[in-house]
Amino acid sequence: MENFCSKWSVTVIFLIILLTSIHFIYTQLFTYLSINFDNIKLKKSPPLPLRFNSDGTFKILQVADMHFGQGLITKCKGVSPSEFKYCSDLNTTKFVQRLIEVEKPDFLAFTGDNIFGSSTPDAAESLFKAFKPAMESRLPWAAVLGNHDQESTMNREELMSLISLMDYSVSQVNPSSGHQETDLLTGIDGFGNYNISVHGPYGSLLANLSVLNLLFLDSGDRAIAEGRRTYGWIRESQLNWLKGFSQTEQDEHGECNHCRSSPSSSLSRVTPLALGFFHIPIPEIRQLYYQKVIGHIGESIACSSVNSGVLKSLVSMKNVKGVFIGHDHNNDCCGNLDGIWFCYGGGSGYHGYGRVGWDRRARVVQVELSKRDNSWIGLEKIGTWKRLDDKLLSKIDEQVLWDQNS
Ligand SMILES: *[C@@H]1O[C@H](CO)[C@@H](O)[C@H](O)[C@H]1NC(C)=O
Ligand SMILES: *[C@@H]1O[C@H](CO)[C@@H](O)[C@H](O)[C@H]1NC(C)=O
Numbered sequence: 001m002e003n004f005c006s007k008w009s010v011t012v013i014f015l016i017i018l019l020t021s022i023h024f025i026y027t028q029l030f031t032y033l034s035i036n037f038d039n040i041k042l043k044k045s046p047p048l049p050l051r052f053n054s055d056g057t058f059k060i061l062q063v064a065d066m067h068f069g070q071g072l073i074t075k076c077k078g079v080s081p082s083e084f085k086y087c088s089d090l091n092t093t094k095f096v097q098r099l100i101e102v103e104k105p106d107f108l109a110f111t112g113d114n115i116f117g118s119s120t121p122d123a124a125e126s127l128f129k130a131f132k133p134a135m136e137s138r139l140p141w142a143a144v145l146g147n148h149d150q151e152s153t154m155n156r157e158e159l160m161s162l163i164s165l166m167d168y169s170v171s172q173v174n175p176s177s178g179h180q181e182t183d184l185l186t187g188i189d190g191f192g193n194y195n196i197s198v199h200g201p202y203g204s205l206l207a208n209l210s211v212l213n214l215l216f217l218d219s220g221d222r223a224i225a226e227g228r229r230t231y232g233w234i235r236e237s238q239l240n241w242l243k244g245f246s247q248t249e250q251d252e253h254g255e256c257n258h259c260r261s262s263p264s265s266s267l268s269r270v271t272p273l274a275l276g277f278f279h280i281p282i283p284e285i286r287q288l289y290y291q292k293v294i295g296h297i298g299e300s301i302a303c304s305s306v307n308s309g310v311l312k313s314l315v316s317m318k319n320v321k322g323v324f325i326g327h328d329h330n331n332d333c334c335g336n337l338d339g340i341w342f343c344y345g346g347g348s349g350y351h352g353y354g355r356v357g358w359d360r361r362a363r364v365v366q367v368e369l370s371k372r373d374n375s376w377i378g379l380e381k382i383g384t385w386k387r388l389d390d391k392l393l394s395k396i397d398e399q400v401l402w403d404q405n406s
């Protein structure tokens with residue numbers, strides 16, 4: 001009997017231990033294998049489509065060449081020896097934050113060399129730091145790549161994918177394949193070719209119409225042409241994408257060049273205007289050496305040796321009024337080529353080369369709607385200016401790029 005009892009209690013203890021272990025292993029495995037929904041962070045997206053404000057304006061802040069490295073430990077270039085000690089990537093962050101605070105833009109456009117690949121061992125971390133002011137502002141923003149972004153741990157496709165997934169980013173890797181244009185979209189060169197349309201204000205006659213298209217293009221990094229090393233260029237497939245769309249636009253709108261003066265019943269025939277954004281200048285920009293420009297040409301224009309016909313294509317689209325580029329940090333001018341304004345952003349990044357005594361800077365582009373009988377009926381004006389990273393964030397070189405009345 002005694003023997004039976006002790007055997008019995010041993011069995012009970014054994015069972016308890018066994019069940020506890022199974023429970024322990026089960027709960028451990030369960031937490032390990034299951035998805036904790038509290039920890040999943042969904043991308044935050046801005047309301048789409050983008051829209052003009054109820055006062056008829058849409059303001060874009062162009063930030064060129066942030067050249068971000070690792071943050072505090074990444075030192076500035078092109079500053080005086082006395083400034084060097086207390087100057088890092090964080091000065092670039094501060095500048096972008098101040099620009100957003102003062103200008104209160106509706107949209108941010110980053111035109112490449114957002115990060116300086118060779119100055120960071122972790123491209124993703126550098127991207128998150130570089131775009132931190134954009135994400136924190138909760139404003140819609142978009143970026144294209146320059147020639148330095150991919151010089152770290154991510155290639156251009158990976159960079160654009162990550163950028164497209166960041167909070168409030170409306171960037172895309174490449175055009176989302178629509179309907180009949182599908183054949184045009186397969187095999188487009190580069191990463192970061194996309195079109196973002198801006199509609200008229202809520203509740204206005206233009207509310208359901210795209211009145212402004214923002215066209216982003218990948219101008220590549222480096223390439224070899226005729227056996228010589230040169231910068232990248234916008235390829236035929238990318239131009240076909242642009243022109244393919246502009247063709248359908250013309251088909252839809254017919255002979256619509258003058259319909260802005262037509263009665264408001266035919267508002268659906270408003271021709272949207274377009275602005276382009278990419279990094280590397282096109283060869284024709286060198287004509288600006290011999291032209292009157294607004295702003296400075298402080299260094300030689302570094303473009304590709306290949307002319308792929310970008311200017312010709314943009315001119316043929318008829319509705320492109322401004323193109324905003326970066327790459328040459330010490331150039332910040334606007335000049336007109338065949339009716340289209342080409343404007344440099346000017347270098348914004350402290351870890352990018354620059355010139356002592358020449359403030360880091362950024363460009364603002366403001367588009368305004370025109371009003372008739374108390375309703376917004378089309379586009380009126382496109383203007384631009386720059387802001388310097390000085391004490392007052394000085395506003396300089398304000399000019400009109402396009403005016404429907406001239
Ligand atoms: C960089 O930021 C620091 C800290 O705000 C400031 O003291 C310094 O003047 C800035 N340097 C430049 C060149 O703007
Ligand atoms: C725009 O579309 C919305 C939703 O379909 C509709 O309620 C509104 O009347 C439209 N506005 C105009 C001006 O067509």
Ligand SMILES: *[C@@H]1O[C@H](CO)[C@@H](O)[C@H](O)[C@H]1NC(C)=O
Binds near residue numbers: 195196241242245249
């Ligand atoms: C951009 O998108 C708008 C709105 O969908 C469209 O009307 C236009 O044709 C597109 N343009 C280009 C060049 O893709």
